[in-house]
Amino acid sequence: MDIVIPVFYNVDPTNVRHQKGSFETALAEHEKKYDLPIVRMWRRALKNSANLSGINSTNFRNEAELLEDIIDHVLKRLNKKPINNSKGLIGIDKPIADLESLLRQESKDVRVIGIWGMHGIGKTTIVEELFNKQCFEYESCCFLAKVNEELERHGVICVKEKLLSTLLTEDVKIKTTNGLPNDILRRIGRVKIFIVLDDVNDYDQVEKLVGTLNWLGSGSRIIITARDRQILHNKVNDIYEIGSLSIDEAGELFYLNAFNQSHVGEEYWDYLLLSYWMVDYAKGVPLVLKVLGQLLRGKDKEAWKSQLDKLQKMPNKKVHDKMKPSYYDLDRKEKNIFLDIACFFNGLNLKVDYLNLLLRDHENDNSVAIGLERLKDKSLITISEDNTVSMHHIVQEMGREIAHEESSEDLGSRSRLLDADEIYEVLNNNKGTSAIRSISIDLSKIRKLKLGPGIFSKMSNLQFLDFHGKYIRDDMDFLPEGLEYLPSNIRYLRWKQCPLRSLPEKFSAKDLVILDLSDSCVQKLWDGMQVN
Template identity: 60%
Template sequence: MSMKLNAMYTSNSKGLIGIEKPIAHIKSLLRKGSNEARAVGIWGMGGIGKTTIAEEVFYRLCAEFHGCCFLANVREESRKHGIIYLKEKLYSTLLEEDLKIDTTNGLPSYVKKKLGSMKVLIVLDDVNDSDQLKILVGAHDWFGSGSKIIITSRDKQVLRNEVDHIYKVGVLDFDDALKLFKMNAFKQNHLEIEYYELSKRIVNYAKGIPLVLKVLGHLLCGKDKELWESQLYKLKRLSSKKIYDVMKLSYDDLDCKEKKIFLDLACFFSELFLEVDYIKILLKDSKSDNSIVVGLERLKDKSLINVSEDNIVYMHDIIQKMGWEIVRQESNENSGSLSRLWDSDDIYKILKNNKGTEAIRSIRTHLSVIKKLKLSPDIFVRMSKLQFMDFHSENEFDGLDILPEGLEYLPTELRYLRWMNYPLKSLPDSFSAENLVILDLSYSRLETLWHGEQNLENLKQVILYGSKFLKELPDFSTAINLEVLDIRFCSQLTSVNASIFLLNKVKKLA
């Protein structure tokens, strides 16, 4: 293996508890039939440690291989960038060269020829569709003798016909769970005697789930015994011992602004994988609002969010579901009064019956959920406070008939607007883009964005990818902060407004 890969992949086992047995088991499964290309699936519930175990196996074994790649967050990255992007990333990493792959079927012959003589180690993390596996790694005979593939998934069905063995990750035993809790609550393995009984009670409550132990440890770290007792009492009074109850304790410890940020992330942004800098701008209450930076740091300290090495904000799905439940409880069984919409049933009913209200702050759905609806032109009039809107799809024909009578209104408050396959020739004449930060109308039927001039000072990204009927762009001279303009595959757009070339912050013009 190259020195480059040796430097890149190093073990991070310090502070990991209770994973030696699963690591040993998985390594033994991989080494069965050591001269064959083999695949092992790691299966279990969210928060149980699948990714952590896969990472550690990967780091410990990678030096034995000619090429290695850990492809993280396959489910979300595929949704965000598409499966071809992931396929190119995987094989570019393995071969250490910049590859372009334009098909879901198989591999270019020269790539297969190179791989056939290589012993590779691949981890595909968080796979939720067996089709992803067929596209990414195909038949195991793509790879040289001794190659190994590790796949993590929450869905056993995804793995069943695609791997040689499935390893189910179980909960930690009591001793390991106590060690893990101590490491997070006291930042050491030593436990002060007066906290021992309290710690045992907390570990019993957590039921050996690593994520729950970490969250409780962070929550109680540095707190006195009285607060520990109070939290234990609070745990007992909750209706059930579900993970939601534990996660809610971290939420309760936030101030009002931090709670608002958390719910925006849980119900809208966590699955968009945006960079921190964009999140800071999108969630500001005003131009001078600098509290978002502190709020995000607070959420990170509470283990409610994570920030990746490439500065992307993301959230564990168990924590996200806790956020969903909090919002559900605010509605008093009236979905129209929800502040944030993500549930397909709720969204379908609200849009079908035109029951939106100004309480709605965000709405995010796959277009397949609403593609059979015929929306009224005034569908968004009652949602005047809507700030974040995302109608997305992988099918360029979804949602083309949902506005048969056109659209009269979009809220002025909108900051994030993604509407893939937008079916009309332009945005409504009444629409004001002054608050927009990100505008994504990929694969739209637009001929022009809007008519007349707009204040575009806040605009950072405009994505019109694949809008094959687009004939002209508006004047962007007021878009002084624009960083990205994507007009690829806009086949009828033969020229662009000269104002674009006067904008000095544009980083990507494609």
């Protein structure tokens, strides 16, 4: 690739670009001597050179300063080469190509591109590779990793000094977060730069580091990666979402980390089925595929089976710890909505309208809709075109583990119950308390239960109850004495194969949103008149 650095020595770049002044006179004379196509070519060359970010001698006090700046520019450009570190990176070709297309869109303005996606989906990996491939096309570039963490640890001035020092290839010191010295503004303003700000938690961080963008040189580009789409909304020119890997790409990445090759060789055929289960578990999230592959590398089949069994009970700690910050960024209401979906509603294919009713705190509570949007923006849920809400398997596991950590010893004090053994322990020993908000269980996975008529009497705040899955009635004598009480707060009640002939007489259905008693013995909802 040719490198061109125009130097405008005692000439105005505007006159070069538009061929005014002495250029206009000279070119008019040339048109009399030379063929018109040749002169037109010269005009285009002058215009193109003036459009490049160059060096204007009028910005310097003397020729010594001008010469020093020219030498700095040349050395900087000659030392810049594209770096190819793509070995071992799977599934990045399409996002890289898409982002390169966005970077190369013709525009003299500064363009900002936002990259968005859930934690562990590969945003940083992709943008690092993109930076290495594209940096040589710019006069100066800087990659700032872990921006949020660096700002919290070192402060704005320190991080901003690092950015400016990298761009100008010298040690830059500033005294304030507001504004920049004129010489720095002048020097950066005439070069085309490329900046990556990775893992931004708030757009204020961008403004503190880069400012209003009008001081950056023509054609400069900035990329911002974030887990929260709202940060980027109305702030960037384009938002690019990073999605999960395809099943083939996921398999290739897992094999690379587990076997150090991108396919299952003959010597590893015994691991093929176990590998498929691991890949299916990860659901296309690169972080999970890498962690599991590296964890299992060199282990025998029994270790693989043991790890798979463990994953059914609890998520991998390394993955869980990396995912948790997304949850801690939520407010109290958003955390409740997130945990309700993770521990109860995910997989039920409910639409936004139903969740607005199910998750509101009171009749006039309209905050659920904005809460769902926040979760969507933070890549914690997805909302389909038909408004169905779902959650990625790995995110769901993170939420369930957080709920599990509420009270590992006293199960009755936990707000959300979904483990078959733990639910058996609570129900069989009548350990329920007012802390319990939801119970969801697959009846085919629970041991034989014999419950008393007042089993739910202590669970006054129970709102969501789901007994699903098939079981043999003769093996499960649920309620031999019937049921006397159901909490009046219940909003979602699904009870497959319910053994009751009717619900409790005093059960108030005033808050009930969804009722599913399919395949049950219920002949009428309640005896006598309902008490509201």
